[in-house]
Amino acid sequence: MDNSKGLTGWGVHQALWAYTGSRNFASSPAAAQMSVLHQVGVDFPRTWLSGGNADPLTAIQSRPLAEKLRGLEVDVEEVFYPEGYTPALAHEYQFKLETAAAREALQSMLDFAHRVTQ
Known part of the structure; x- marks a missing residue:
């Protein structure tokens, strides 16, 4: 997040x-304490x-966290999209339920919640 530019970068800083x-x-x-990864x-x-795939946090936070959890043998379900996926999916894409990707993420999350609470 330290590399954010423009108005967003100013706000992050x-x-x-x-x-x-x-x-x-x-x-x-x-x-160092703020990152769940650590x-x-x-x-x-x-x-x-x-x-x-257009969220800069996916590459530096979400994917590494999923990898670390798998390495620790923690049950982790993940929904990530390839770099070339279109339309590009920005941060919080999953709240735009008019898109197929958001609906797919919602269904995946509901399936996961159902599986882990049974």
């Missing part, structure tokens, strides 16, 4: 400075993850 108390937030102890262990609960 201001928020992370506020959250961490440091202008150099990326190397702060607080920033906090998971074998007792992490079963997890459903998704990310759009």
Whole structure:
């Protein structure tokens, strides 16, 4: 998130400075604690993850988290889209239920919730 540009980048930088108390937030102890990726262990609960192919957080957060969870043998269900998928799926794509990808993600999440609560 530290590489965000424009107005979004400015907002991200201001928020992370506020959250961490440091202008150099990326190397702060607080920033290291903010990422779930660095906090998971074998007792992490079963997890459903998704990310759009145009969401920059998918590559740096969601996919690495899914990989780490699989390595820890945590039950993880994931819905990711290939780089060339069209239309491109931005952050929070799953809330645009008029799209096929959002409906697919919703059904996957419901199936996962049903499976893990039975």
